[in-house]
Amino acid sequence: MPKSTHRPGLTIEIARLDAAWPDIDDLIRPAVQAALSTVDAPLLGELSIVLSDDDKVRTLNRDFRGRDKPTNVLSFPMPPETAMMGDVVLARETIAREAREQGKSFPNHFVHLLIHGVLHLQGFDHEADQDAADMEAREVRALACLSIDNPYSSDSG
Template identity: 50%
Template sequence: MKTTSTRLDLSVQYVCPRAGLPVRADFLRWARAALDGGGSITIRLVENEEGQALNRDYRGKDYATNVLSFPYEYEPRTVGDLVLCPEVVAREAAEQGKTLAAHYAHLTVHGILHLQGWDHEEDEHAEAMENEERRILAALGIADPYA
C-alpha cells in the first residue's frame, strides 16, 4: 500500500528588512491549508531589485511582481520555491484596501497552488484556481480576495 506523506518542510528566507512581515508560523499555516499532501518548499522574501531580476530572467517581464512560483516536482511531494516581494505586496494591499496579512495569505495560497500545477492562463483554469483560493482562504477566515 502506497502512503503519501503530509509532512511539509518549509524554509522561509528573509533577504529584506523583516519589520512588519509575516513570520514562519504564518506562512506555514497558509501553505499547509493550500498544500495537497506533503512538500518541501522555500519561501524567499526579497527586495524589488531581486524580484525584478527574477521576473525578467524567468518570465521576460522587467518589473518586480508580488509572487513568483518555481515548481520542481509535483509528485509524490510538492517541491518548489516561492519568491515574494514585500514592497509590491504592501503597495497592492494598500491599493486594494486589504490587510497586509490577508494579502500575504492570498499570495502564499496562490503560489502554493502554482507549485502543485494550477494555472490561470486560460479563463476556465483561472476561474477554477480562483474558486480554490476562495475556498482555502475562507477556511482560514480570510475574505474573498476577488470581491
C-alpha cells in the same frame, strides 16, 4: 519499472532576503496547509518561502519570465521526481503597495499571494479562463479556512 521517489511530509524553509519584512512567519504554515487542503492529492516535500524585495523579484521575473518589472509573487516548481515542492518568492514592496491600493491588510494580502504561489507549485495556473476560475475558487476556499474574506469580492477590504 518506474523510478520511485520518496516524498516526505511538508517541510517549510523561510529565507528572509529583505530585513524590512514584518513578522509574518506565524501566518506561513497555516496558509500553506489551507492551500494544500484544496488539492486532492497534493505534492509535498520541501517548500522554500523567500521573503524578498522588488529589486530581487524584478531580476527573477526578467530572467525567468522575460518581464522586466517586479511582481508580487513568483513560483518555481521542482520536478515531481524530486523530494522538493519548490520555491515561492514574494516581493514586500509590491505586496504592501497592492494592499494599500486595494484597501486590504498587508497580512491578508500576503496570505492570499502565498496561497496563490503554493497552488502554482501544485500545477494550477490561470492562463485559460476555466483554469483561472478553478484557481480562484481554490484560493477563496483556502482563505475561508483562515477566516479571510474573498479578495475577489467587491466587498472585500
